[in-house]
Amino acid sequence: MMGDRESVAIVLGTRPEIIKLSSLIPLLDEICKLTVIHTGQHYDFEMDGVFFDELNLRRPDYQLKVGSLGALEQITKITLGVRKTLPSDVQLVIVQGDTNTTLGGALAASKMKIPVAHVEAGCRSFNRAMPEEVNRILVDHISSLLFAPDMDSRKHLLDEGIDRQNIFVVGDTVVDACKRMSMHVSAQDFKREFGIDSERYALATIHRAETTDCLERLRNVAASLNLVSEMIDIVLPLHPRTRKALETHRIRLGKRVHILNPIGYRNFIAALKGATMVFTDSGGVQKEAGILNVPCLILRDETEWMDMVKRGKNIIVGTKPNRVTKIVRTLLEDKTRLERMKKQPSGLKSGASKNIVNILIGKKLE
Secondary structure (H helix, E strand, C coil), rough: CCCCCCEEEEEEEEEHHHHHHCCHHHHHHHHEEEEEEECCCCCCCHHHHHHHHCCCCCCCCCCCCCCCCCHHHHHHHHHHCCCCCCCCCEEEEEECCHHHHHHHHHHHHHHHHCCEEEEECCCCCCCCHHHHHHHHHHHCCCCEEEEEECCHHHHHHHCCCCCCHHEEEEECCHHHHHHHHHCCCHHHHHHHHHCCCCCCCCEEECCCCCCCHHHHHHHHHHHHHHHCCCCEEEEEEECCCHHHHHHCCCCCCCCCCCECCCHHHHHHHHHHHCCCEECCCCHHHHHHHHHHHEEEEEECCCCCCCCHHHHCCEEEEECCHHHHHHHHHHHCHHHHCCCHHHHCCCCCCCHHHHHHHHHHHCCCCC
């Protein structure tokens, strides 16, 4: 599919995209003329730039600096910015995941009649109230190459009428990044650096708009964490969006919820390695927890990563305090069940980025 030194562009703009594309970018730099466009959807260095340093990634060729805007304004600015910066000879645009950056980059390429490759195609939560769900569906249907992480995702694409010849099951690119980083970090170092003196703790991440923009859900999540913190200390690196929502609605977290500023990938993986369990509304963290064998409790009513739930690796707990605390109490009191969750295979394998490159240069998957 690709000849020698053809022109390819990657559009990224958020922490998850940087992480998940970190193993693909160096491989593409070896085989093509690669342009990396950073939209600036995550505009704080702590939320963004530090990840390039920690993942040993070269700096982007262009930075659009779209900043913090409403979804429609952000997607519009991204689309126009990508259109202006794409090289005239570019022959393929690669996007990842389900963000406004993903959609804006894909729309720009599509309107310029440039083929789009979607990494992490076919993931579905089947909740179209989530902006991420709408983004991923739209991008899948304007993409020419769809790199699905698993067979469930492939089935979703086929069910939506996408040509099977354009779908490739390659695995998940986050696996390589997570495994590589986990080899170089220590939970004890994390605890020392951030002054966490608890013998055991749960890690929590909260950032999705469906949580922060819905007052009832936000209050339920905060109440759940406060109740859980009576059983086990919680470490919470607080996303700027979540901090603002909590402050706006004057929602307080308990003394045993240890609030941190946003942390880099190195410290996050170190924190995750040492956690007894993790609470999250993030899709990426569900997989990182599975890779590191940390029981994951999903603070949502559905997930696009149902395979991990079916395997018994993760549990959808929702946001209602009574349900969340009941499940946590059971896990803490029944160590056998907790250990069983840890030992369940995640089904996540390394090598997705190499598989993508092999496809792009015309080789078949092994």
